[in-house]
Amino acid sequence: MLTAVVAGLVFTSPAVGSILTAIRTVKQAGAVGTLLIVKNYTGDRLNFGLALEQAQTEGISVQMVIIGDDTAFATKKKAGRRGLCGTVLIHKMAGALAEAGVGLNEIVHRISAVLGAMGTLGISLSPCSVPGSRPTFQLADDELELGLGIHGEAGVHRMRMASADQIVNLMLDHMTNPSNASRVHLRPGSSVVLVVNNLGGLSYLELNIVAGSAVHCLESRGIHIARTFVGSFMTALEMAGVSLTLLLVDEELLTLLDSDTTAVAWPKPIRMSVTGHKRQRAVPKENPKEEGPDPARVPTSPHMRLVLECVCSKMLSLQEQLNELDRAAGDGDCGNTHAQAAIAIQNWLDARPLPERPYQLFSSLATLLLEKMGGSSGALYGLFLTAAAQSLRTDDDLAAWSLAVDAGINAMMLYGGAAPGDRTMLDSLCAAAKELKALKKPKANLMQVLDKAVQEAEAAAESTKNMEAAAGRASYISSARLEQPDPGAVAAAAILRAVLEGLQAKPE
Numbered sequence: 001m002l003t004a005v006v007a008g009l010v011f012t013s014p015a016v017g018s019i020l021t022a023i024r025t026v027k028q029a030g031a032v033g034t035l036l037i038v039k040n041y042t043g044d045r046l047n048f049g050l051a052l053e054q055a056q057t058e059g060i061s062v063q064m065v066i067i068g069d070d071t072a073f074a075t076k077k078k079a080g081r082r083g084l085c086g087t088v089l090i091h092k093m094a095g096a097l098a099e100a101g102v103g104l105n106e107i108v109h110r111i112s113a114v115l116g117a118m119g120t121l122g123i124s125l126s127p128c129s130v131p132g133s134r135p136t137f138q139l140a141d142d143e144l145e146l147g148l149g150i151h152g153e154a155g156v157h158r159m160r161m162a163s164a165d166q167i168v169n170l171m172l173d174h175m176t177n178p179s180n181a182s183r184v185h186l187r188p189g190s191s192v193v194l195v196v197n198n199l200g201g202l203s204y205l206e207l208n209i210v211a212g213s214a215v216h217c218l219e220s221r222g223i224h225i226a227r228t229f230v231g232s233f234m235t236a237l238e239m240a241g242v243s244l245t246l247l248l249v250d251e252e253l254l255t256l257l258d259s260d261t262t263a264v265a266w267p268k269p270i271r272m273s274v275t276g277h278k279r280q281r282a283v284p285k286e287n288p289k290e291e292g293p294d295p296a297r298v299p300t301s302p303h304m305r306l307v308l309e310c311v312c313s314k315m316l317s318l319q320e321q322l323n324e325l326d327r328a329a330g331d332g333d334c335g336n337t338h339a340q341a342a343i344a345i346q347n348w349l350d351a352r353p354l355p356e357r358p359y360q361l362f363s364s365l366a367t368l369l370l371e372k373m374g375g376s377s378g379a380l381y382g383l384f385l386t387a388a389a390q391s392l393r394t395d396d397d398l399a400a401w402s403l404a405v406d407a408g409i410n411a412m413m414l415y416g417g418a419a420p421g422d423r424t425m426l427d428s429l430c431a432a433a434k435e436l437k438a439l440k441k442p443k444a445n446l447m448q449v450l451d452k453a454v455q456e457a458e459a460a461a462e463s464t465k466n467m468e469a470a471a472g473r474a475s476y477i478s479s480a481r482l483e484q485p486d487p488g489a490v491a492a493a494a495i496l497r498a499v500l501e502g503l504q505a506k507p508e
């Protein structure tokens, strides 16, 4: 692609001397001509221009193209279009032309024709980190900056956080708006190359989400995406942002972009398309709770519903506390996993009447948690509920409930590999189960027994503080660093507490 690169200090144009040295070196290596590909910044224009003049007086054949692919500014009066990620496409095409033996003047001619057919726009969640100095601007957590430069220059527009689809749509509007002088002239049917460029601080996951949105948005506007390039082509040092570049292409330009190169960082282009198989999007219902109860769906077991609602709100209220405990012992997502389960249960409750029999309820909950909760907690609760449901199939009197809890615990131990004393949720559950055995006695008082069981579970959860982890999340951590109770045990005890509270509360 390129024969030489001249780098200045970070974010600074290189000195004329460095540029001249590069030109002379390339000449000595046998180049018949040299094309300087310069991004449109004042310092670069000056230094490269001066070097070019000097080289020409030395009899070297040198030409220059200035790349301004920025579409941030709507009017021409501003500092002008800056050179952004589109420059990399120029490197590739000019390099391929040179490799094919095309003469210098012809390359300049062909490249100049492409410049007007290209546009780039960036968006970021953060300023970039300039080594040794402060960020050039500040952004709040929920803010995005549109149209920024690659040297930490602030952008043209600040906006609130939105979904990737919404952001990409807004970027494309800005890049193609007919009232914006620097726009890319896109029409339905246009064929483009899309570059989704990491400004430095995004993960591949995030980058590809944006790429997916961009392909989707462009195709829904009737644009044909001939090639997509996704990667880190022109970064702004750790900036958590992305730029989109669009280049209108024909077959000839595509051949240049497709041609082989030894540049290791040049990726294989992707042919991405979503047309033909339309993306199915779950449209989130706005506030489903406000729709009011459906009179045809009067809950069959008001107590059970209340109990589940109590469990869900308890899990949601504990989300941060459980995450905090888990940060000390595991990966910090225990609260999120439980909150995710709570939301799934709430949606499920909103959508249908409860099953009539407890074993049906437990099986349904097991299926729901296995599908929606995730993590080992999801699998373990799923196991517990599945085994307990089996046990409740024939009988659901009080004694059967005690047996069901035992069956659930046994299933968890069998597949989870933990035992009481290992610093897991089993510690709370086993402590409760021991008390619940009292339900097998004739005339057992459910509320009294449950109350005692919850207290024991809470005490057991608290005492996991002093346990060495032998299974589960914390077993990877040195026990000296474990000073807090196990989040899984705390969550299980809290669920039991919520069950008790739900049973104590009067259904309306």
Ligand SMILES: *[C@@H]1O[C@H](CO)[C@@H](O)[C@H](O)[C@H]1NC(C)=O
Binding pocket: 040, 066, 067, 068, 069, 078, 079, 080, 081, 082
């Ligand atoms: C480069 O920027 C200058 C202003 O600094 C502007 O006048 C010029 O049109 C720009 N050139 C390109 C190629 O965009």
Ligand SMILES: *[C@@H]1O[C@H](CO)[C@@H](O)[C@H](O)[C@H]1NC(C)=O
Binding pocket: 072, 073, 074, 075, 173, 174, 175, 177, 179, 180
């Ligand atoms: C450029 O296009 C955007 C997006 O369509 C529009 O909102 C804006 O008013 C135009 N002009 C400027 C100054 O950005």
